[in-house]
Amino acid sequence: MDPVHTAFALVFDPYVLVVILASAFYGLFIGAIPGLTATMATALLVPVTFFMPPIPAVAAIVTATAMAIFSGDIPGALMRIPGTPASAAYADEAYAMTKKGQAELVLGAGLVFSVIGGLIGTTILVFAAPSLAEVALKFSSFEYFWLVVLGLTCAIFIASDNLAKGFASLTLGLLVATVGMENPAAYPRYTFDRPELAGGITLIPMLVGLFAVSEILRFAVSTAPTLKLEQDRFGSIFRGQWKLLKQYPMATVRGSLLGTAVGALPGAGADIAAWISYAVSKKFSKTPEKFGTGHVEGIVESGAANNSALSGAWIPALVFGIPGDSITAIAIGVLYLKNMNPGPTIFMENPQNIYAVFIVFFIAQLLMLPLGWIAIKTYKQVLKVPRNVLMPLILLFCTVGAFAINNSVFDIGVMLAFGVLGWLLEANRFPVAPVILGAVLGHMLEENFITSMIKADGNVWSFFERPIAGTLGVVTLLVWMVPIVLRLSRKGRVAHG
């Protein structure tokens, strides 16, 4: 059977379809509850996916995250509280529309343009990833070294407003990656004679701590008022959406393309895609003065952008093993656990698995239309779930999940330590995403550097001798120069003026 048919058979298996449907409802629920994010949804899924075959495991993550990013729009529009950070960019705007009596229009736009953005992003993923993989097959350790450095650079430059703090987070992540014996010399580093640390700090408990336990801590100390809906009964949410699509075709396409691109850059995910897209939309709008007063244009564009960013993030993740955002950082961990190691060879050796992932992406987007409609209609009931009962249950789930990976109580300690760390970092405005990227990519960075140095006999110039490696190297160095040049030019301007 050819790989495409095999892929369809893999996905259209009753077990896989049930997993997709269940994770869809799970994702919609997590995204719709303020304080629970799409990344947290993924981190909580991992212990369960751990026990599944590869395709349903990946399907669960893909579906749950796509749904969560959409459903984060609902509390934004109805309570001015974004359900996930990806909806924060336009929560004020959406709420203003609800206030004007346009709740149906804005909720429908959130749904329909999420689906369109997701479909466009997925189409780009389907075409870009295999062709990139063909190029990547020729890559040696030199190219991979620069790719990782460029990826980590992006993570600091895009994901944080403060370069020093972004760099601190990244270095912390790289330091975490050095723990254990998994280095080219197999020498135990920072293990403090604990056998549990010989294999390094386990990624999953660390992620569950950073993204779930930290949220529970944040909830525990929040003195936020109880959640109150602006409106809880809705008419048809699909009325007027066709007109919006005809009115803003450029914005839809621009948002989807920009979202995919931002998603593909390491360190920047759906939330940053939405912020950038919203700003771009305002800049190119014919009526920028309407932005902020309850105008749908920015929501169309950034709503499409945050869902397309999810697909975009999978491009570098599948092709190079370099995650495009925090969600794919977790997903890569799952792929390794499932012996579906990302990298260009997976496209040649196991194309049916990759095609199956693509099919799941399309199913998830299409499923979003009916299920999203149900989520909006039943939102009043969803909100009745008391968060102070939910959080302790999530904590128990986290604890068992962290334990389950290695059957180790040490990992519960790891989860706790990183939970507190994530909480402190966020409160002090240190970005968390670079920690994850550093921890995930540290090994790859070191391994490719050492291999290259041995190949080159210690000659640093060989890092620039191959055409693609040289180009990547020069681009990376240029990106590093940007803040220095900006700083000097600012100083020059101050001196002259």
Add this chain to the structure above:
Amino acid sequence: MTVRVNDVVSGVLVGALGIAALTIAQSFPEIPGEPGPALFPRLAGAGLLVVAVALVLGGWGGRNAAPWVEWPEWFSHPRCFAAVVVIVAGLAITALYVETLGFFICAPLLVGALLVALSVRVAVAIPVALIATAVVHAIFYSGLRVALPWGLFERFAW
């Protein structure tokens, strides 16, 4: 919100971590002719030191604008304080003692204590904690075959 510190303070903490990383890395062996296992830890340590200096210098300018350490509001709020203590201490106790005490003691205590700390009525908290423990045990132990420790209940193990 949690404890907020001035950038000078976070810089000092980051610097201390950098120095610790570098000190430990001193004992890592060198491999003649190629970069050894000490290189990356040293780079990471040095990187942390550089950032520490940047944070301290950056924070020094605004040291009067922000206090050294800003204790959050919830510190004087017994309910919030209790919730944080329950989460941190509860997880620490679970990590340390779940193998001796068993999942059936640690899990309901962790969930129940946090429920109560988050202002759920005791009459609700107890059944919720017990049911949650049973459900999670059924899913992970019976369903997914995770070896959740029995501890004191070892002889009842199935």
